[in-house]
Amino acid sequence: MGESLEVPLSKYLLKLYVTGTSARTSVAIANLQRICEQELEGRYELEIIDVLESPQIAEDEKILATPTLIKQLPPPLRRVIGDLSDKDKVLLGLEVRPAFDNENRDRTRGAPGTEKRGENRERGVS
Amino acid sequence: MTSVTEQVSAKATDPSIEKLPTGITSFDVIAKGGLPKNRTTLVSGTAGSGKTVFAVQFLASGIRDYNENGVFVTFEESASDIRENMKSFGWDLPQWERDGKFAFVDASPDPQIDIIESGNFDLGALLARVENAVKKVKATRVSVDSLGAVFSQFSDQSIVRRELFRIASALKGMGVTAVMTAERTQDYGPVARFGVEEFIADNVMILRNALEDENRRRTIEILKFRGTDHQKGEYPFSIIPKGGMVVIPLSAIQLRQKSSDVRISSGNASLDEMCGGGFFRDSVILVSGATGTGKTLTVTQFLEGGAKNGERCLLLAFEESREQLFRNAIGWGVDFDQMERDGMLRVVCDYPEVVGLEEWLISIQSIIDEFKPNRVALDSLSALERVGTIKAFREFVIGITSFIKQQEITGLFTSTTASLMGGSSITETHISTLTDSIILLRYVEMFGEMKRGITVLKMRGSLHDKRIREFTIDQEGMHLGRPFRNITGILAGTPVQISPSDLERVWGALDSDQGKARRPSVDVADYRGDDRRRSS
Numbered sequence: 001m002g003e004s005l006e007v008p009l010s011k012y013l014l015k016l017y018v019t020g021t022s023a024r025t026s027v028a029i030a031n032l033q034r035i036c037e038q039e040l041e042g043r044y045e046l047e048i049i050d051v052l053e054s055p056q057i058a059e060d061e062k063i064l065a066t067p068t069l070i071k072q073l074p075p076p077l078r079r080v081i082g083d084l085s086d087k088d089k090v091l092l093g094l095e096v097r098p099a100f101d102n103e104n105r106d107r108t109r110g111a112p113g114t115e116k117r118g119e120n121r122e123r124g125v126s
Numbered sequence: 127m128t129s130v131t132e133q134v135s136a137k138a139t140d141p142s143i144e145k146l147p148t149g150i151t152s153f154d155v156i157a158k159g160g161l162p163k164n165r166t167t168l169v170s171g172t173a174g175s176g177k178t179v180f181a182v183q184f185l186a187s188g189i190r191d192y193n194e195n196g197v198f199v200t201f202e203e204s205a206s207d208i209r210e211n212m213k214s215f216g217w218d219l220p221q222w223e224r225d226g227k228f229a230f231v232d233a234s235p236d237p238q239i240d241i242i243e244s245g246n247f248d249l250g251a252l253l254a255r256v257e258n259a260v261k262k263v264k265a266t267r268v269s270v271d272s273l274g275a276v277f278s279q280f281s282d283q284s285i286v287r288r289e290l291f292r293i294a295s296a297l298k299g300m301g302v303t304a305v306m307t308a309e310r311t312q313d314y315g316p317v318a319r320f321g322v323e324e325f326i327a328d329n330v331m332i333l334r335n336a337l338e339d340e341n342r343r344r345t346i347e348i349l350k351f352r353g354t355d356h357q358k359g360e361y362p363f364s365i366i367p368k369g370g371m372v373v374i375p376l377s378a379i380q381l382r383q384k385s386s387d388v389r390i391s392s393g394n395a396s397l398d399e400m401c402g403g404g405f406f407r408d409s410v411i412l413v414s415g416a417t418g419t420g421k422t423l424t425v426t427q428f429l430e431g432g433a434k435n436g437e438r439c440l441l442l443a444f445e446e447s448r449e450q451l452f453r454n455a456i457g458w459g460v461d462f463d464q465m466e467r468d469g470m471l472r473v474v475c476d477y478p479e480v481v482g483l484e485e486w487l488i489s490i491q492s493i494i495d496e497f498k499p500n501r502v503a504l505d506s507l508s509a510l511e512r513v514g515t516i517k518a519f520r521e522f523v524i525g526i527t528s529f530i531k532q533q534e535i536t537g538l539f540t541s542t543t544a545s546l547m548g549g550s551s552i553t554e555t556h557i558s559t560l561t562d563s564i565i566l567l568r569y570v571e572m573f574g575e576m577k578r579g580i581t582v583l584k585m586r587g588s589l590h591d592k593r594i595r596e597f598t599i600d601q602e603g604m605h606l607g608r609p610f611r612n613i614t615g616i617l618a619g620t621p622v623q624i625s626p627s628d629l630e631r632v633w634g635a636l637d638s639d640q641g642k643a644r645r646p647s648v649d650v651a652d653y654r655g656d657d658r659r660r661s662s
Contacts, residue, residue, distance in 0.1 A: 017251055018250075019248065019250030019251065019254065020250075022250075024246060024247075024248065027245075028245075031245075051250060051251040051254040051255075052250075052254050055254040055255055055257065055258030056258065058251045058254055058255050058258075059231065059232075059255045059258065059259070062232060062233070062236065063251040063252075063255075064233050064249055064251055064252045064279070065247040065248065065249055065250075065251060065252070065280070066247065066248055066249075066250040066251045067247065068247075068251065077238075077239060078239075078240060078242070079239055079240070079241045079242070080241075080242045080243075080244050081241060081242070081243055081244070081247045081280075082243050082244040082245035082246055082247040083244070083245035083246050083247065084244050084245055085244065085245035085246070086244040086245055087244075089242050089243070089244035090242075090244050092242060093240075093242040093244065
């Protein structure tokens with residue numbers, strides 16, 4: 001699948017399904033925005049959908065858990081559920097691989113801004 | 127099995143807890159009205175025990191019989207699979223969906239989509255979807271199938287448990303009556319996996335599909351309905367095409383039996399005489415005998431006697447083919463063909479093995495409901511006995527005898543004894559208490575010749591002839607002759623001839639009036655003469 005996507009800097013279309021304005025909702029939004037700024041700056045679009053307001057969309061998309069992050073584009077479709085506090089898992093879900101060269105990155109803290117990376121277009125072949 | 131007193135107090139339930147009739151045949155009888163209204167009931171069972179069928183049928187009968195709409199939440203099979211699978215039961219889910227009476231919440235896993243868990247989550251979206259669907263179709267019934275499948279979709283079990291608890295309490299708030307299914311690993315063991323009974327513990331039902339003696343036997347048991355009454359113990363049920371689940375309530379149907387003292391003819395005047403004037407109209411008669419003693423003939427006469435009297439007759443034949451039966455009947459001067467053309471007779475002929483005993487009971491009941499016969503003959507119970515376990519067979523006999531009596535139908539069942547001479551069959555020992563009358567047909571060996579003997583062993587509520595009489599069979603049927611007076615041990619299978627002088631002595635010792643009145647000297651002399659003639 002990865003081979004067919006030769007277009008560099010392809011845009012990420014992300015949808016985040018949340019329930020109302022709970023604490024978990026705000027944590028998830030904050031986590032996602034931070035990750036996107038760090039990893040996908042300028043090449044993502046994020047839509048936030050409240051399932052309490054639009055339950056039919058949740059039905060059509062077969063969403064069970066909130067928060068659910070869906071990577072609509074580029075394919076393949078991927079889902080990450082939870083408050084997105086585990087950055088590595090989010091990146092795995094988005095199929096954005098962090099740079100290889102930062103071995104001293106502190107995973108447990110998930111400290112923002114420690115990774116320095118240019119456009120990373122590497123894609124896992126799923 | 128429930129006791130009589132329990133059945134009588136069936137109506138004594140907690141008035142604060144209303145029951146919602148499910149519409150599932152006979153389930154409402156054992157549930158004493160239905161499922162507790164506005165509550166959630168856990169339906170637990172092993173794989174293949176019928177959980178999904180129950181969950182869908184609960185909604186389908188709501189729509190069909192009570193105009194109550196339903197929402198089905200599926201975690202396991204996809205909505206399209208369920209739509210397809212339930213067609214055979216006659217439930218047109220797509221049509222009901224179009225009519226706005228039924229809605230799916232399809233929460234089945236999509237194998238195409240990988241889900242990665244990152245941090246804490248809840249099932250808020252699912253709850254929102256359920257609420258949305260309930261609102262959309264104005265549902266009062268909700269089924270969730272199955273809880274175990276939710277656990278397998280997520281790795282964090284404690285979150286799932288917490289969220290299911292939240293959904294269960296939210297359902298309560300929505301004012302719906304709900305059924306949630308859960309898996310168990312064994313038919314007899316813990317109520318459910320994953321400890322789900324902890325949060326929906328108010329009402330628990332168990333479906334079983336146990337393997338006994340190489341036979342599958344489905345049962346349903348209501349473990350508890352908190353604060354309200356239900357019948358206890360396991361009840362057999364069956365899942366049939368075009369009907370779904372049908373529960374067989376054994377104790378419930380026994381309650382309403384009436385008793386009639388109207389006599390009907392057995393089709394043989396001498397036999398009627400032996401029975402004290404014929405069979406009772408709502409009685410069940412068992413005819414027992416070895417192969418070839420004349421059981422099918424007794425059945426044939428019974429049917430002919432009915433048809434002559436303008437009574438409709440049903441013959442359930444499990445031993446012989448239709449052609450054989452008709453040909454044999456002709457041999458005894460009875461025209462089944464004509465009787466059928468007149469609409470007086472229906473013959474159901476099949477191998478007992480084609481379905482299980484529960485299915486037989488249900489299909490026999492529906493045939494009786496439709497044909498409305500006055501007489502039902504079943505030839506033979508022994509053939510059905512080999513289809514199921516002893517327990518299932520007993521339940522079948524209880525079910526059919528009580529059903530027949532309830533309809534004020536006369537039932538004649540045959541049973542084959544294993545040994546040629548005397549003996550009793552397993553069938554008899556299991557059902558003799560359930561039948562009102564027992565007629566024994568026995569071979570009697572006398573002087574190197576097989577003779578046939580008939581006796582009325584039991585005739586509930588009536589005097590009857592206690593003698594063992596000889597009978598012969600010819601092209602006109604059965605002819606009852608003299609009693610075997612100088613023979614003893616016929617029933618034990620070891621007939622011994624007693625000399626007339628011994629017989630005189632025995633009868634002489636009995637100095638009661640009855641004994642004198644029945645002094646059989648004439649018969650004995652007759653017999654002796656008869657035998658001498660033959661042996662010379």
